[in-house]
Amino acid sequence: MKTTKFNKAHYILKGKMIDFFGWDLPVQFSGINDEHNAVRNTGGIFDVSHMGEIFFKGREALEAIQFITSNNAAKLVPGKIQYSALLTERGCFVDDLLVYMIDENHYLLVVNAANSEKDFNWITEKTSKFSVEIQNQSSEYSQIAIQGPVSEKLLSQFVDHDLSSIKYYHFITGQVRGIDSIISRTGYTGEDGFEVYFKSSEDQAVRLFLELVEKGKAEHVVPTGLGARDTLRLEVKMALYGNDIDDSHTVLEADLGWILKLKKGEFIGREPLLKQKETGISRKLIGFELKEKGIPRHGYPVYVDNQEYGMVTSGTFAPYLKKPIGLTYLPIGKAEVGSEFQIGIRNRKVLARVVDTPFYQRK
């Protein structure tokens, strides 16, 4: 199994380890509820080194990125980050990603763990006509996320930089305990927080992780596993590739129209999306709550007017909101807030209602 450079720290901290797409990673430490609520109230520390880092460098780096992504990367300036998507020819998802503009002609694309090889192959194939050098450095880079209201206070003790000057979706390059890093104010939790990327030895990485956990104790910050990462992102309706977004739903159907910039010029997937924008979508990703007892889970059947329509794409008991929530695609006309439908939970059909999203929003 693949290990991150923080792996030893997880064992020292007695994480409950699982095989996550071939990676040996902790699903939880003290418990998903505890960790989830720690991130909402104080902070949590996550190993997210399994994410993929792909660098673009060269005269046509921007043109290449514009061609393979849906958002308008020309709006970026050095130090700024953009949420975007790699789309198929049909306007569906190859993956969602973050685009970091490091400098003119120099960018970093951060992609999902399970997809980093698929994405790299897709990217290199689709950008062959551009003058750009593309490097997959996923295996060299570690990534640690410090998330929650006290994250700035905690991370500040490790850097010689004023973190308060970094705005949301911006980054700096600086040193974290002497290690050259990209420090970005981003995350997958709906809280304030940072994601730090660096190359280091295993010893340095383990020491940093343990030291963050140790210093974090005073503020009730805890090490956090993949379980809470999933429930945290779901409470704020951040899409998960493979669940809520995939290669059979378009970016418009996924309710991510804001990362689709049709006027920026030619890019993969543009033609069918232009058409879909004109004719309108027939289904949409919505958030729902249950009106009866039960917990919706990924894959449970969804019934609209008593006909099986689709399935729950993500579902859980939300640890902060303390109620069962989920996401699914519903037909337009049945997807408005307040609309009701049913979910099959084992041998029962349970009433669900479309609600406003995000389910949770930080104050």
Added chain:
Amino acid sequence: MSLEGFKFTKDHEWVKSEADITTIGITDYAQKELGDIVYVELPSPGDKIKKGEACSNIESVKAVNDIYTPVTGEITEVNEALEDTPELINQDPYGSGWIFKIKLESHEELDDLMDQEAYNQYLKGISKE
């Protein structure tokens, strides 16, 4: 902790038989493995269940787990407190976190189950894997 009179299954349920009524729950090991329990789907009193059947569900934040009844009989009572406070199973798995009670068809099925010592040995085997 001494669990005098408790019997155990390989699926980490416990069974305690007193006179006519047998109580069933999950073990401390099982609740720790599951993590924070947030929902329990209980059977109904009067349900007739067969040894090996899934008759209840316990859900943690992350997972759904079937509870298999290790004995045959009729459900006489379910722990309704679990509907609003499923965390009782985490807090007190052998006490207030019991799940249901059953009237046994035959006490002989109990002989197939492990006593505390055998169960502890079984757990040691698991942790070595």
